[in-house]
Amino acid sequence: MGRYTGPACRKCRREGMKLFLKGTRCAMAKCPIDRGRPAPGMHGMSRRRKPSDYGVQLREKQRLRRQYGLQEKQFRLFFDRAHGKDGVTGEVLLQLLETRLDNIVYKLGFAPSRRAARQFVSHNHVLVNGRKANIPAMVLQPGAVISVKDRPKSRGFASASMEIAASGGKDIPSWLNLDEKNFSAEVVSVPTRDEIAPLVDEQLIVELYSK
Secondary structure (H helix, E strand, O other): OOOOOOOHHHHHHHHOOOOOOOHHHHHOOOOOOOOOOOOOOOOOOOOOOOOOHHHHHHHHHHHHHHHOOOOHHHHHHHHHHHHOOOOOHHHHHHHHHHOEHHHHHHHOOOOOOHHHHHHHHHOOOEEEOOEEOOOOOOEOOOOOEEEEOOOHHHHHHHHHHHHHHHHOOOOOOOOEEEEOOOOEEEEOOOOOHHHOOOOOOHHHHHHHHOO
């Protein structure tokens, strides 16, 4: 399966907003969004027509997909899974994405970005309920315990990342209970819509896939 290997900031410029794909670097003064750089491409600075309804829906989907670092096929699988569950499809979709193992590792501060968290998980640095977990897309349920392996390389990386997160004022979500001393945390509950950063209008994504 193909994956994007170009500049992460290019994605933010295309969406016209910060997607926080590079961790603490996104807070630096040289961030292209803060500097007002236009969308990539030769027509980035040109004045565009008002987008169609489809264009607006597509941009919302792309923003959410890129924020969590998913390919289109992966994202569609999560949408289909959310559509088959009880509840509001858009909200369930956000909950599934938010409770992915790589996202939780990022939210806990064990890694500086979701991309780094995905690599941290896939390289066998994380345990779930005391067992090896190297699948970033694993969706965790309330009661699951995430921990960093007790070895210097794993905890050294996590410790450095946690210090940077703390210095930057990053808060741990209320639906996660972190034990900093033991490099572990528990999923207390499924996050509500209010506890998930409202970067997108998920209803537009539902409308897009319902066509």
